Amino acid sequence: MASVETQPQASQSSSDNEVIIETRNLTKIYRDFWGRQKVRALKALDLEVRRGEIFGLLGPNGSGKSTTMKLLLGLLFPTSGQALVFGQDPTSIATKERIGYLPEESYLYRFLDARETLNFYGQLFNMPADVRQKRVNDLIEMVGLKWAERRQLKEYSKGMTRRIGLAQALINDPELIFLDEPTTGLDPIGIREMKDLILKLKEEGKTVLVTSHQLADLQDVADRIAILHQGELKELGRVDALLKVSDETQIRAKGVSEEAKAEIRAILEREHAENISVENPTTTLEELFLNIVRESEARPGRRAGSDRS
Amino acid sequence: MGIEDTIQPLSEWLLPIPGQQLGGLLTFMIALVILIVCGLVFGFILSVFRNGPFEAFYAVFGTAVKSVPELLSISPRRVWAMTWLAFQEAIRKKALLVFALFMVVLLFAGWYINPSAEQPVRLYLTFVLTFPKWLVLLLVIALSVFSLPDDIKRRTIYTIYTKPVLPSELFLGRLFGFVGVGSIVLFAMALVSYIFLLQGFNHTHYINADDLVAGENGTLIGETTEAAGHKHGVTIYPDGNGETDRTHEHRHAISTNEGSTGPEDKYVVHGPTDMFQARVRHIGNVRFLDRSGKNAAPRGINVGKEWEYFSYIEGGTFGAAIFTFDDVNEGMLTEVVEGDETKQMLPVEFNLSVFRTYKGIITEGIRGNYYFKNPETGARSIAIPFTAKEVSDLHYIPRTLSNFKADSEKPELDLLEDLTTEDGGRLELWIQCVEPGQYFGVAQNTVYILEANRNFTMNYVKCYLGIWFQVILVITFGLVFSTFLNGPVALLASFLALGYGSIAGEVKGLARNVIFGEKTGWYGGGPAEAMVRLFTQKNIMTELGDYFWVDVVKGIDMVFAFMIYAFVNMLPDYGMFDTQGFVVDGYNIPIAVVAEQLITVLGFLVALVAVGYFFLKSKEIAA
Numbered sequence: 001m002a003s004v005e006t007q008p009q010a011s012q013s014s015s016d017n018e019v020i021i022e023t024r025n026l027t028k029i030y031r032d033f034w035g036r037q038k039v040r041a042l043k044a045l046d047l048e049v050r051r052g053e054i055f056g057l058l059g060p061n062g063s064g065k066s067t068t069m070k071l072l073l074g075l076l077f078p079t080s081g082q083a084l085v086f087g088q089d090p091t092s093i094a095t096k097e098r099i100g101y102l103p104e105e106s107y108l109y110r111f112l113d114a115r116e117t118l119n120f121y122g123q124l125f126n127m128p129a130d131v132r133q134k135r136v137n138d139l140i141e142m143v144g145l146k147w148a149e150r151r152q153l154k155e156y157s158k159g160m161t162r163r164i165g166l167a168q169a170l171i172n173d174p175e176l177i178f179l180d181e182p183t184t185g186l187d188p189i190g191i192r193e194m195k196d197l198i199l200k201l202k203e204e205g206k207t208v209l210v211t212s213h214q215l216a217d218l219q220d221v222a223d224r225i226a227i228l229h230q231g232e233l234k235e236l237g238r239v240d241a242l243l244k245v246s247d248e249t250q251i252r253a254k255g256v257s258e259e260a261k262a263e264i265r266a267i268l269e270r271e272h273a274e275n276i277s278v279e280n281p282t283t284t285l286e287e288l289f290l291n292i293v294r295e296s297e298a299r300p301g302r303r304a305g306s307d308r309s
Numbered sequence: 310m311g312i313e314d315t316i317q318p319l320s321e322w323l324l325p326i327p328g329q330q331l332g333g334l335l336t337f338m339i340a341l342v343i344l345i346v347c348g349l350v351f352g353f354i355l356s357v358f359r360n361g362p363f364e365a366f367y368a369v370f371g372t373a374v375k376s377v378p379e380l381l382s383i384s385p386r387r388v389w390a391m392t393w394l395a396f397q398e399a400i401r402k403k404a405l406l407v408f409a410l411f412m413v414v415l416l417f418a419g420w421y422i423n424p425s426a427e428q429p430v431r432l433y434l435t436f437v438l439t440f441p442k443w444l445v446l447l448l449v450i451a452l453s454v455f456s457l458p459d460d461i462k463r464r465t466i467y468t469i470y471t472k473p474v475l476p477s478e479l480f481l482g483r484l485f486g487f488v489g490v491g492s493i494v495l496f497a498m499a500l501v502s503y504i505f506l507l508q509g510f511n512h513t514h515y516i517n518a519d520d521l522v523a524g525e526n527g528t529l530i531g532e533t534t535e536a537a538g539h540k541h542g543v544t545i546y547p548d549g550n551g552e553t554d555r556t557h558e559h560r561h562a563i564s565t566n567e568g569s570t571g572p573e574d575k576y577v578v579h580g581p582t583d584m585f586q587a588r589v590r591h592i593g594n595v596r597f598l599d600r601s602g603k604n605a606a607p608r609g610i611n612v613g614k615e616w617e618y619f620s621y622i623e624g625g626t627f628g629a630a631i632f633t634f635d636d637v638n639e640g641m642l643t644e645v646v647e648g649d650e651t652k653q654m655l656p657v658e659f660n661l662s663v664f665r666t667y668k669g670i671i672t673e674g675i676r677g678n679y680y681f682k683n684p685e686t687g688a689r690s691i692a693i694p695f696t697a698k699e700v701s702d703l704h705y706i707p708r709t710l711s712n713f714k715a716d717s718e719k720p721e722l723d724l725l726e727d728l729t730t731e732d733g734g735r736l737e738l739w740i741q742c743v744e745p746g747q748y749f750g751v752a753q754n755t756v757y758i759l760e761a762n763r764n765f766t767m768n769y770v771k772c773y774l775g776i777w778f779q780v781i782l783v784i785t786f787g788l789v790f791s792t793f794l795n796g797p798v799a800l801l802a803s804f805l806a807l808g809y810g811s812i813a814g815e816v817k818g819l820a821r822n823v824i825f826g827e828k829t830g831w832y833g834g835g836p837a838e839a840m841v842r843l844f845t846q847k848n849i850m851t852e853l854g855d856y857f858w859v860d861v862v863k864g865i866d867m868v869f870a871f872m873i874y875a876f877v878n879m880l881p882d883y884g885m886f887d888t889q890g891f892v893v894d895g896y897n898i899p900i901a902v903v904a905e906q907l908i909t910v911l912g913f914l915v916a917l918v919a920v921g922y923f924f925l926k927s928k929e930i931a932a
Contacts, residue, residue: 073467073471075471075929075930075931076930076931076932077929093379093473094473096472096473096474101467101468101471103467105464107464107466108468109398111397111398111401111402112394112397121472123387123389123393124387124473124474125473126384126386126387126473172472178471
């Protein structure tokens with residue numbers, strides 16, 4: 001994806017600790033027509049998201065992460081507790097002017113084309129025509145849909161729809177972006193580009209709240225994560241701290257001979273270490289795939305990975 | 310709306326008349342207050358359900374307080390964006406196909422609408438004013454009730470609700486968009502219908518000069534050839550020009566063909582005229598005298614199950630119908646050429662009905678006479694005989710009429726100077742039936758001074774304006790229903806509202822009767838009295854007695870009646886927008902009617918946009 005011009009966030013360094021999202025005892029109970037409780041989707045959630053961080057909401061299906069996001073977007077009303085975005089009610093117009101939202105599936109008007117779609121959402125932000133046109137052009141370039149900008153969205157593939165969905169979420173150059181399962185439906189290259197974009201948004205000082213059940217996606221981009229299960233907050237903290245296994249040691253080195261490996265193993269055994277493993281590390285399948293694609297693009301016609309055989 | 314309806318001036322319609330009507334303004338205010346109270350109570354109950362009683366109070370209070378600045382900070386650009394979206398949605402869902410359907414039906418309509426019918430204008434006008442209306446109403450109902458529920462179902466609404474869009478902007482945008490689509494389709498249909506109307510009647514007659522015979526005063530008389538199932542009687546004046554009689558609701562002008570080659574083309578019969586009229590009526594007040602010529606009453610004799618609007622005067626008796634016209638003035642006179650003279654005359658049109666107790670000569674009509682009388686001085690003209698033909702019958706009354714009294718000093722009376730009062734310009738027209746055993750049917754709006762014949766096209770436009778107002782209301786109601794009901798249920802609700810609209814007049818009448826006591830003889834009372842009777846086991850024929858508590862119960866029922874009266878005004882009376890009757894009958898639609906329609910639509914729009922706003926505001930979109 002190409003880059004797009006955005007406004008630097010005001011007084012970024014001085015307000016890094018500013019709380020952008022805050023939930024206090026946030027609870028959501030779904031009821032039936034007669035008011036009887038059907039399901040308690042969220043139980044007393046306390047959460048704070050600070051300016052400039054990428055915050056991940058993680059959990060299996062039905063854990064309450066989508067409910068949390070909908071409460072923060074004003075699409076649902078809390079049963080009890082409070083949700084504040086920029087210190088205000090999520091339904092307030094002032095809040096909505098500063099946020100962008102990419103839904104789980106791109107819920108867009110399928111009878112519009114890409115340009116009409118972005119133009120329409122731009123108008124909802126009261127953007128003057130000239131500013132809007134420039135922004136629309138930039139975003140269409142950024143998401144790589146220039147070639148299909150006049151096609152109705154109903155003719156788009158899932159990946160293309162996600163891209164135009166992302167473009168509409170960024171139409172107002174938001175300070176806070178909600179991404180609901182942003183990598184769903186994307187191919188590995190699209191996933192990588194999405195992750196790069198999320199990191200780029202962070203570099204620009206924007207705050208990102210992202211939900212996903214693709215654990216690897218969040219691991220790569222999130223500063224902090226909250227893990228929800230059955231509507232309850234189970235874990236909250238920095239990703240690196242949460243993933244650190246404090247009672248194990250990992251040594252990584254290049255060009256170590258078999259003799260040296262045997263010697264290292266012997267030393268560890270002598271020190272009574274448990275679960276000793278001295279072997280070549282494996283890469284992730286995503287890394288492997290991306291390397292192959294990059295190599296193939298760099299040297300067309302050559303079978304990728306032939307060096308490894 | 311049509312011949313029966315008495316049109317009130319706008320100021321009279323708006324303001325209350327003690328003991329008769331609440332007036333448009335007061336009705337609107339009462340309905341608005343009830344709407345607000347119901348909204349607050351409903352909102353509070355809903356909020357109690359969600360948040361408990363204490364939170365509910367603050368939630369309702371907060372929403373009410375916030376709503377004022379929100380409703381005032383509507384952004385035209387966002388409304389335009391939503392309008393454009395709704396318009397695109399309708400167009401791309403192929404809403405314009407309705408117009409194609411209309412065109413197809415119109416192409417085949419010529420087979421079924423017979424221009425040679427006795428009243429072809431009525432037939433054509435009824436078709437072109439009814440069919441497009443219902444097509445467009447069905448189209449806009451379908452568009453308005455499914456749009457929002459579809460957005461919620463497909464969740465496209467999420468991307469709107471997370472943008473800085475007010476619920477009122479969402480509502481107004483859709484309203485304007487669908488009104489735009491409805492207007493375009495309606496305008497196109499009205500235009501095509503108008504062309505269809507004009508073309509449908511075009512026909513040509515010929516005159517053979519050899520067949521004409523000499524008439525009175527040097528005229529030639531005869532007949533045209535037959536075309537479109539009819540022919541006309543012809544009168545050619547000495548100057549070579551002439552005209553036909555009025556048959557099949559039209560007449561033709563005739564001129565001499567300068568370059569004629571034979572008797573067949575000596576005269577040119579021009580295209581049909583006078584088909585489409587927009588007559589302006591100056592209506593008087595009618596009262597009836599019984600067979601003895603006494604006991605003035607607002608209604609005459611009831612002859613049984615006839616058109617209820619008419620009541621009857623008995624022939625061969627002193628029974629009379631007396632019309633009193635106010636503000637009769639010189640401007641109402643029209644110049645009529647009689648031979649070589651141009652005379653000032655008062656055009657009075659009779660639309661009398663006839664009830665026969667014996668058949669008589671059915672083609673000749675029933676004889677009667679009329680005369681004019683000054684209600685102050687008692688001066689009256691001699692009776693002028695006429696025959697009631699049961700069709701519109703225009704009489705030109707000479708300005709000078711013979712005096713009924715044998716007064717050698719004043720053998721003639723001036724219609725304006727002598728027979729009209731100086732104060733208020735009141736003139737009385739007395740109508741009597743002279744054939745014993747036969748009856749004239751008379752009603753308030755059926756005999757009038759014909760003030761003018763306005764432009765038909767303008768009348769047609771005014772009629773379509775009424776249809777357009779209905780389109781706006783139907784869309785607005787459809788949208789309101791769709792804010793809290795799903796598509797199919799909202800569709801049903803819209804149809805019910807439309808159905809209620811057609812009987813709204815009767816429902817309002819019922820409530821009005823209770824409030825103003827216009828109809829007596831009710832048994833059982835209202836809900837409070839009925840409750841008392843249930844518990845005290847008193848049937849509806851038993852008197853409750855003359856006690857204080859009975860007055861209290863009746864007072865409570867009166868409050869209920871007022872509430873019902875206000876409640877029935879919360880749904881529109883579509884009958885008031887239906888001015889087809891005026892156009893079909895050839896009467897001008899008074900501008901007061903259009904103004905009343907416009908004010909009513911604006912009143913409903915204000916209230917319904919507010920209702921739509923609150924429903925959307927309190928809706929959990931993702932629930």
